[in-house]
């Protein structure tokens with residue numbers, strides 16, 4: 651079932667201002683700016699939504715609910731970003747929610763007319779969590795421009811479910827709900843293809859993994875944490891210590907041993 | 908294979924010239940931003956406009972236009988496209 655244990659509930663509410671009902675699945679909506687996230691969000695939730703800010707940030711936070719096959723979902727619209735690694739406030743909000751909020755599913759919305767650029771974000775999210783569904787939106791625009799998207803091939807290349815939509819005209823939204831349901835229930839388990847880095851980086855990751863496993867105790871993907879440490883991502887090291895209640899020095903020291 | 912001997916700085920391109928990215932000699936967040944814009948080794952880049960003072964410079968990358976500071980562009984090494 652979903653991960654709404656009591657401490658997880660408290661964490662969601664304290665850090666993210668999100669209070670899902672018992673047994674409600676949490677779905678995060680991520681994507682580049684202007685790809686139709688809010689259109690997908692509105693189409694799925696209708697009027698059952700409210701907006702506010704992320705705690706302590708001036709970034710909009712929209713939450714809404716929908717029900718599919720008697721299962722309730724809480725949808726959280728994340729700010730539009732090209733990346734979640736470069737640390738604008740928007741990127742930090744998106745990264746922290748996907749990483750520490752641990753939604754039951756992260757839905758990454760892509761623009762069918764410029765997949766190449768959009769896939770950067772999908773690949774980044776795939777390194778954080780396997781619970782991911784990709785939505786290729788703006789399919790109507792792609793058709794107009796004579797762009798064909800091979801959804802099955804994309805699914806195979808990525809190792810995660812991919813659904814084609816034209817959210818403004820509600821095309822594909824039924825299927826999207828069905829796939830979100832299957833992944834949230836863990837009836838369908840995506841197997842995101844791993845990006846393989848240079849032998850030097852891979853060796854360094856291997857070396858770090860045992861220590862990282864000890865520190866983070868299955869709360870995050872250890873490989874992803876290792877890559878961020880190797881990146882020298884101080885912002886992430888500081889954030890991880892707040893969320894997992896660790897001492898940032900401890901992390902850097904363990905990693906340096 | 909691409910040889911590093913015949914590379915130039917991205918900042919030396921004139922408007923209308925095209926190139927391939929050879930190496931991004933930048934670090935930290937700026938490097939991350941550049942990579943996130945899809946500018947990775949092997950990517951085709953066109954210089955579309957230079958301001959009179961030469962700073963910033965507008966480039967076309969994967970169907971988007973981006974502006975880079977002269978100093979930052981000088982740390983991105985490229986091959987001129989018509990050599991291939």
Ligand SMILES: Nc1nc2c(ncn2[C@@H]2O[C@H](COP(=O)(O)OP(=O)(O)OP(=O)(O)O)[C@@H](O)[C@H]2O)c(=O)[nH]1
Nearest residue numbers: 682683684685686687688689730787788816817818
């Ligand atoms: N033709 C077409 N237009 C769409 C589709 N989905 C969204 N749009 C339009 O695209 C524009 C942007 O949609 P939004 O839903 O605001 O995009 P967003 O991803 O929430 O944007 P940000 O929150 O600013 O990052 C709007 O004008 C939508 O009406 C679609 O499937 N087809």
Ligand SMILES: [Mg+2]
Nearest residue numbers: 687688689730
């Ligand atoms: Mg939006």
